[in-house]
Amino acid sequence: MNKSILLVLSLALAVACGKKEASAEDNYQPGGGEATTEAAADPASYDPKRGEGKYDTVELGATLDQAMATKGEEVAGVKCASCHKTTDEKLVGPGWKGVTERRTPQWIMNFITNPDPMIDKDPEVQAQLEICLVRMPNQGVSDDEARGILEYMRKNDGVK
Amino acid sequence: MKNKFVQAILVIALGSALVSSCKPKNSGDAVSGDAAQRVYVAPGKYDEFYNFVSGGFSGQMSVYGLPSGRMMKVVPIFSVDPESGWGFSEETKPMLNTSEGFIPWDDQHHLELSQTNGEVDGRWIFANANNTPRIARVDLKRFKTSEIIELPNSAGNHSSPFITENTEYVVAGTRFGVPGDYDKGDVPINTYKENFKAHISFIKVDKESGKMDLSFQLRLPGVNFDLSHAGKGKSHGWFFFTCYNSEQANTLLEVNASQNDKDFIMAVNWKKAEEYIKAGKGKIEKTKYAHNTWNDETHTGTSVIKDEVLVLDAMAMKDICYLMPCPKSPHGCDVDPTGEYIVGSGKLAALIPVFSFDKMVKAIGKKDYEGDYEGIPVLKYNSVLHGEVQKPGLGPLHTEFDGKGNAYTTFFVSSEVVKWDIKTLKVLDRVPTYYSVGHLMIPGGDSKKPFGKYLVAYNKITKDRYLPTGPELTQSAQLYDISGDKMKLLLDFPTIGEPHYAQAAPADLIRNNGQLKIYDIKKNNHPRVAKGEKETKVVREGNKVHVYMTMVRSHFSPDNIEGIKVGDDVYFHITNLEQDWDVPHGFSIRRAQTAELLIMPGETATLNWKPSKVGIVPFYCTDFCSALHQEMSGYIRVSPAGSNVPISYSLGTNLPASSTK
Numbered sequence: 060m061n062k063s064i065l066l067v068l069s070l071a072l073a074v075a076c077g078k079k080e081a082s083a084e085d086n087y088q089p090g091g092g093e094a095t096t097e098a099a100a101d102p103a104s105y106d107p108k109r110g111e112g113k114y115d116t117v118e119l120g121a122t123l124d125q126a127m128a129t130k131g132e133e134v135a136g137v138k139c140a141s142c143h144k145t146t147d148e149k150l151v152g153p154g155w156k157g158v159t160e161r162r163t164p165q166w167i168m169n170f171i172t173n174p175d176p177m178i179d180k181d182p183e184v185q186a187q188l189e190i191c192l193v194r195m196p197n198q199g200v201s202d203d204e205a206r207g208i209l210e211y212m213r214k215n216d217g218v219k
Numbered sequence: 220m221k222n223k224f225v226q227a228i229l230v231i232a233l234g235s236a237l238v239s240s241c242k243p244k245n246s247g248d249a250v251s252g253d254a255a256q257r258v259y260v261a262p263g264k265y266d267e268f269y270n271f272v273s274g275g276f277s278g279q280m281s282v283y284g285l286p287s288g289r290m291m292k293v294v295p296i297f298s299v300d301p302e303s304g305w306g307f308s309e310e311t312k313p314m315l316n317t318s319e320g321f322i323p324w325d326d327q328h329h330l331e332l333s334q335t336n337g338e339v340d341g342r343w344i345f346a347n348a349n350n351t352p353r354i355a356r357v358d359l360k361r362f363k364t365s366e367i368i369e370l371p372n373s374a375g376n377h378s379s380p381f382i383t384e385n386t387e388y389v390v391a392g393t394r395f396g397v398p399g400d401y402d403k404g405d406v407p408i409n410t411y412k413e414n415f416k417a418h419i420s421f422i423k424v425d426k427e428s429g430k431m432d433l434s435f436q437l438r439l440p441g442v443n444f445d446l447s448h449a450g451k452g453k454s455h456g457w458f459f460f461t462c463y464n465s466e467q468a469n470t471l472l473e474v475n476a477s478q479n480d481k482d483f484i485m486a487v488n489w490k491k492a493e494e495y496i497k498a499g500k501g502k503i504e505k506t507k508y509a510h511n512t513w514n515d516e517t518h519t520g521t522s523v524i525k526d527e528v529l530v531l532d533a534m535a536m537k538d539i540c541y542l543m544p545c546p547k548s549p550h551g552c553d554v555d556p557t558g559e560y561i562v563g564s565g566k567l568a569a570l571i572p573v574f575s576f577d578k579m580v581k582a583i584g585k586k587d588y589e590g591d592y593e594g595i596p597v598l599k600y601n602s603v604l605h606g607e608v609q610k611p612g613l614g615p616l617h618t619e620f621d622g623k624g625n626a627y628t629t630f631f632v633s634s635e636v637v638k639w640d641i642k643t644l645k646v647l648d649r650v651p652t653y654y655s656v657g658h659l660m661i662p663g664g665d666s667k668k669p670f671g672k673y674l675v676a677y678n679k680i681t682k683d684r685y686l687p688t689g690p691e692l693t694q695s696a697q698l699y700d701i702s703g704d705k706m707k708l709l710l711d712f713p714t715i716g717e718p719h720y721a722q723a724a725p726a727d728l729i730r731n732n733g734q735l736k737i738y739d740i741k742k743n744n745h746p747r748v749a750k751g752e753k754e755t756k757v758v759r760e761g762n763k764v765h766v767y768m769t770m771v772r773s774h775f776s777p778d779n780i781e782g783i784k785v786g787d788d789v790y791f792h793i794t795n796l797e798q799d800w801d802v803p804h805g806f807s808i809r810r811a812q813t814a815e816l817l818i819m820p821g822e823t824a825t826l827n828w829k830p831s832k833v834g835i836v837p838f839y840c841t842d843f844c845s846a847l848h849q850e851m852s853g854y855i856r857v858s859p860a861g862s863n864v865p866i867s868y869s870l871g872t873n874l875p876a877s878s879t880k
Contacts, residue, residue, distance in 0.1 A: 136750070136752075137750045137796065138798060140751055140752055140753065141751070142772075150871070151771075151772070151847075192847060193772050193845045193846060194845070196799040197799045197800075198798040199737060199799070200798075
């Protein structure tokens with residue numbers, strides 16, 4: 060009996076106030092818009108060879124573009140070298156030696172210019188994160204700069 | 220029997236539950252039942268408005284979201300801020316320089332958003348310093364103080380920083396009449412009437428860069444200028460200032476400056492003043508004032524002391540300024556969105572006089588004067604008056620507008636906001652405030668285009684509104700919904716310092732103005748930047764040591780430094796190499812007699828340290844930056860003065876044993 064009284068009472072309370080509470084979403088119309096949240100992508104659509112980003116293919120020369128590699132080295136000195144060595148030794152992130160043999164050029168370009176979604180989706184990067192524990196930051200690298208870095212990585216891997 | 224009894228109880232209980240459950244108890248009848256949902260902004264969602272609130276005696280500006288009342292940022296302006304290093308880093312110290320040197324504090328009263336065509340444009344916000352007269356410009360792409368200009372010949376910079384409708388000028392009227400810097404200042408105080416004058420500054424604002432320049436000052440009788448607002452629309456070209464102490468009392472102002480039945484609203488024809496300046500009627504006077512500017516590429520402030528100002532004697536020019544008699548020490552001076560009505564709030568009056576711009580222009584044309592005040596024509600009250608709001612409340616202070624023909628005035632003594640019709644002068648509604656309201660703000664409420672919807676009252680006293688916190692209690696803001704006929708209290712929220720005037724703009728206007736996320740390290744032209752770890756080094760120049768250091772998640776380069784000696788003057792020039800949004804790093808040194816540095820991505824900042832004890836001194840990053848943040852640290856070896864330990868530095872390799880002797 061007591062229980063049913065409580066039930067009725069609480070139902071009545073809910074009804075009495077429910078009208079107002081339920082309309083919270085309708086009443087509030089934020090003029091400032093909503094915070095952007097990353098769209099949840101289908102992980103099955105992720106291509107681990109290509110990565111995620113604007114590059115489908117990257118044209119590489121048969122030989123090294125020396126000028127481009129030099130520019131890339133300059134950028135890397137400011138934006139990358141704090142964490143990546145050119146040897147195979149891990150610093151904050153993995154060493155760069157051999158990276159152009161392990162990864163496709165488009166994967167490298169996508170990862171440099173669009174790291175966050177790839178850190179969230181790429182199985183190998185996720186495994187790497189468990190070792191390094193620092194997410195590779197988006198260093199605001201432009202397309203030209205990224206291409207230069209890739210050329211510098213090729214130079215580092217012995218392309219002449 | 221038992222059942223009937225239970226049923227009766229149930230009915231009573233149900234009835235009273237229905238009544239009491241939907242009526243918030245402690246906030247009284249003032250809060251309507253749906254207040255909570257109207258201010259609720261769900262996690263991850265944005266507020267509708269940015270609300271910029273003056274920090275009063277904190278010297279800073281706070282930024283809130285409306286309707287939630289959530290505080291998002293405090294922008295350091297006139298007071299040092301150990302949290303960000305403002306006023307502590309070598310680069311920011313010049314921003315607080317004045318003609319009398321570095322000043323670590325001020326009292327920040329009023330804010331004004333920049334406008335184009337009388338509408339808020341979301342580019343900059345101007346702030347006044349009341350104690351040491353200064354005007355600051357805060358860049359709203361960076362939420363950073365970009366410029367501070369000191370005002371000569373002034374004391375108590377209260378009636379500022381109000382702007383003309385295209386941000387042509389920021390004005391600043393002195394609250395205290397004082398002898399000008401170019402007058403003889405060493406005079407007996409009781410010679411006030413003879414020697415004290417008041418100056419109003421017109422600061423030109425560059426259309427593109429926002430850069431300020433003290434264009435000219437008007438020399439005026441020694442009254443106290445209190446508040447001001449520019450004309451708009453038809454009254455563009457005019458500025459209006461309230462003034463009190465027309466008695467020119469110099470002691471016990473509480474009594475002696477409240478003698479006259481009427482003081483004045485001064486109308487300034489600033490376009491006319493410009494003409495006189497062009498015609499060479501101004502006089503260059505000697506003075507000293509600081510003009511401090513921030514450079515985003517060198518990440519450094521520069522202070523220049525200027526020594527001249529152009530002064531135009533408005534008492535000698537008969538057609539720049541006109542006085543409109545206004546009852547009882549007027550405070551607020553507010554111009555409605557059409558530019559026709561000027562509301563003067565006589566803070567000791569029990570009515571609100573509303574003046575008509577058209578009538579004023581006519582009266583000036585007919586020279587409808589009742590006399591003059593030290594050479595300034597005084598117009599007849601009845602010739603310029605649109606009308607008076609009768610019995611609105613006690614102690615009117617400030618008025619804002621909703622763009623629908625209504626005005627809203629705060630009443631300090633009777634603790635309320637009163638809504639009235641500008642044309643008919645009829646009181647339409649009143650709501651209590653808790654307690655003793657000063658300023659109020661409607662988004663865009665002093666512009667040509669108010670956004671309406673909300674009104675915020677900024678209260679001087681909170682007493683029992685919050686949990687007690689000892690003798691000093693928070694001051695507060697109260698949010699009202701003004702979208703309907705009746706004002707509705709929605710929310711209380713605490714503020715920093717003492718809130719005076721505030722501004723608000725729709726969120727999109729600010730967040731889509733080109734918000735800066737990082738400083739581009741390529742454009743970093745700091746003279747001691749290290750662009751990459753290969754440029755880091757430690758250089759001794761006599762007893763000065765310059766450390767060129769970098770920071771990135773999560774280490775410093777270098778992080779082992781030796782060869783520092785007691786008595787050295789050490790400068791850490793630290794560059795944050797990150798180029799990612801929301802990744803500042805902090806820097807602190809044990810027992811350094813200064814604040815931390817908080818360095819934005821791509822920025823360089825400098826901390827000065829004078830070690831006085833031999834030993835090993837750790838330093839570390841103060842802003843949690845990654846999972847390895849606790850590892851972001853380093854050591855400095857401090858040797859005795861005269862020691863011959865050489866300068867050495869490294870990262871990731873132990874120094875050779877030879878260097879450790």
